[in-house]
Amino acid sequence: MAPAGGKQARVYRFNEYGGPEKLQLKEEEVPYPSAGHVRVRVEAMSLNNADSLFLANQYLEPPALPSKIGYEIAGTVDAIGEGVKQFSVGDRVSAIPAFSVAEYANFAELTVLPERALMHTPRNLDKIQAASFTFAYFTNYYGLFDLGQLKPFQTVLITAASSTTGLAAISMVRAAGSTVIATSRSSAKADALKKAGANYVIATAEEDLVERVHAITGGKGVDIAYDCIAGPMSEAIVNCVRQFGHWVVYGAMDSSPVPFPVLQLMVKTVKLDTFMVFDFTGHPGLNIPANDQALARAMEYVSRGIESGALPIVVDKVFEGLEGLPDALRRQQKGTGTGKIVVEL
């Protein structure tokens, strides 16, 4: 017979929008999971740009104050609700991007998630890696394959390639047998990007992006620009894409308003796709229906790639203890590192 009660655990919440200084760590009761839900004892959590945006109320969903925070975690199943079929107490699990962060947020000692927002952690991963792969690899699976139609022997321009999503994209493009041109604002991260698998690195503040891309591709342009910057670079990015190529936009790191490069897109018949990972995995809060088939496809690709070693996990820095979260967020906001910033419990 399952215990009906909750358990006391330390949970991060914020009562005002802003930066890491707004985070408060307090003890509260985490309920026993309701039907279809799983309670997880969190062992590690990693940061995504979305966490900072959510804390500042600049994300897809407004936080309901006092709000919890945090997407990406890994841990062990502590309790299961009625009807949960895929998990048992003690299983190692990683959260996947198929839930509303305004409703379920995870940066805590214990968290409760819907069953479909978890996957079994690949066996070869330790707890740090277990918390550091799902968001980037699931997002890129849909962006590169479903939308970008990535095939072998293509060339892909990956902007802000030192971002955690960008680094995962480098591995995926290389594993698919294609060439990566990576961008970073400065050349400081060039070595790290090459080590991650980039064939070419362009420092956008130091070099002419379009000129370099055309020199590398023999004037043809790239098959796919996989872009999370947009902003004033948009026109140059479109000018890097070949005729009938794809510009896949999944972020707006530079949100300054810019004229839409409609003429450049039209003249070369470049296909523009913008997307959120939730367009594929589902998100009730945003009225996006769940797509279990898309979720299963991505999960199979990611699990296989992680287990075979084809999809590596790059960790930038690990902060010890739950109290390390504000400093971890500060490091992320500085953007000096390359790879996942993780808090280990």
Ligand SMILES: NC(=O)c1ccc[n+]([C@@H]2O[C@H](COP(=O)([O-])OP(=O)(O)OC[C@H]3O[C@@H](n4cnc5c(N)ncnc54)[C@H](OP(=O)(O)O)[C@@H]3O)[C@@H](O)[C@H]2O)c1
């Ligand atoms: N659509 C989706 O479903 C989805 C899913 C995941 C992430 N995203 C988006 O993808 C983007 C990256 O997220 P992440 O968590 O991977 O990021 P992250 O790990 O925090 O990486 C940020 C990197 O982006 C670069 N950058 C920061 N500000 C920039 C600016 N103003 N202009 C150009 N480059 C800038 C920096 O690289 P350099 O210093 O090397 O230039 C920085 O290291 C975000 O916009 C996020 O919202 C979208």
